[in-house]
Amino acid sequence: MSALVVEINKLWTVFPNGEKEFVVHKDLNLSVQRGEVLSLVGGSGTGKTVLLRQILGLEMPTRGEITVLGRPAAEIGRRGAASRVGMLFQQGALFSAFSVLENIAFPLRELNTLPAALIREAAMVKLQMVGLGPDAADKMPSDLSGGMVKRVALARALIMDPPLLLLDEPTAGLDPESSDSFCTLLRSLHRDMGLTVVMVTHDLDTLFELSTRIAVLAEQKVIVNAAPKDVVAFPHPFIHQFFLGERGQRAMELLREYPFTV
Numbered sequence: 001m002s003a004l005v006v007e008i009n010k011l012w013t014v015f016p017n018g019e020k021e022f023v024v025h026k027d028l029n030l031s032v033q034r035g036e037v038l039s040l041v042g043g044s045g046t047g048k049t050v051l052l053r054q055i056l057g058l059e060m061p062t063r064g065e066i067t068v069l070g071r072p073a074a075e076i077g078r079r080g081a082a083s084r085v086g087m088l089f090q091q092g093a094l095f096s097a098f099s100v101l102e103n104i105a106f107p108l109r110e111l112n113t114l115p116a117a118l119i120r121e122a123a124m125v126k127l128q129m130v131g132l133g134p135d136a137a138d139k140m141p142s143d144l145s146g147g148m149v150k151r152v153a154l155a156r157a158l159i160m161d162p163p164l165l166l167l168d169e170p171t172a173g174l175d176p177e178s179s180d181s182f183c184t185l186l187r188s189l190h191r192d193m194g195l196t197v198v199m200v201t202h203d204l205d206t207l208f209e210l211s212t213r214i215a216v217l218a219e220q221k222v223i224v225n226a227a228p229k230d231v232v233a234f235p236h237p238f239i240h241q242f243f244l245g246e247r248g249q250r251a252m253e254l255l256r257e258y259p260f261t262v
């Protein structure tokens, strides 16, 4: 298998805006190597979520190519895609009428190729993998804490052991303690499953705890894609404001605290 898991070439994303056009991405290039945790960082509206959805094949770019695991991203949006790419949406997005176990099993059920007992067993394994006990299996989403919702959504994203995992603001809305323990879980899963991860986050703790690389979106493209310590030192007004403004001290502390990233 090639070391390149995601390859984005000359990507344009243009949305209609009244009489005019609104250009979100312009000639954007990005590549993600196997085993990386690549974080996408950028100001509001720079097209981070759109890019994740395009990698997942849920949206088509206006122009350019996105190759995921050697095939066009457009093929991923189809049936059985969960075996190639798992996605953790920002709100967790569980089905409220399904139990925890039914939510986790959903992509396997959809495939309709395995007997129910095997599907149940696979979902129980994933439940354990995300640190939840068997007693959580029959709970309904409304009975779960925010941290548990994220864990169940993660278990569902991983049900078919995809090599690539996409995370949209994985720790948004969690209290600091739940956020920390979710980061620890993501980090051990990344290590143990040999996952490649592409993540969008605004949270500096999450960013420095998990990222092996950071790609910064500005001026409709990726202005830098490098190790965290090199990104922090890159001369650009957005980066200066994001890492070295008010939050600068914190960013520097985090760089020292998480040797994994430097």
Ligand SMILES: Nc1ncnc2c1ncn2[C@@H]1O[C@H](COP(=O)(O)OP(=O)(O)OP(=O)(O)O)[C@@H](O)[C@H]1O
Binding pocket: 015, 016, 024, 042, 043, 044, 045, 046, 047, 048, 049, 050, 051
């Ligand atoms: N389907 C669409 N039609 C028109 N405009 C869209 C569509 N989807 C996204 N946009 C616009 O594209 C821009 C990028 O959106 P996106 O959600 O990717 O931003 P983002 O970088 O994730 O921002 P944030 O950090 O605020 O979540 C925004 O201005 C958004 O309004």
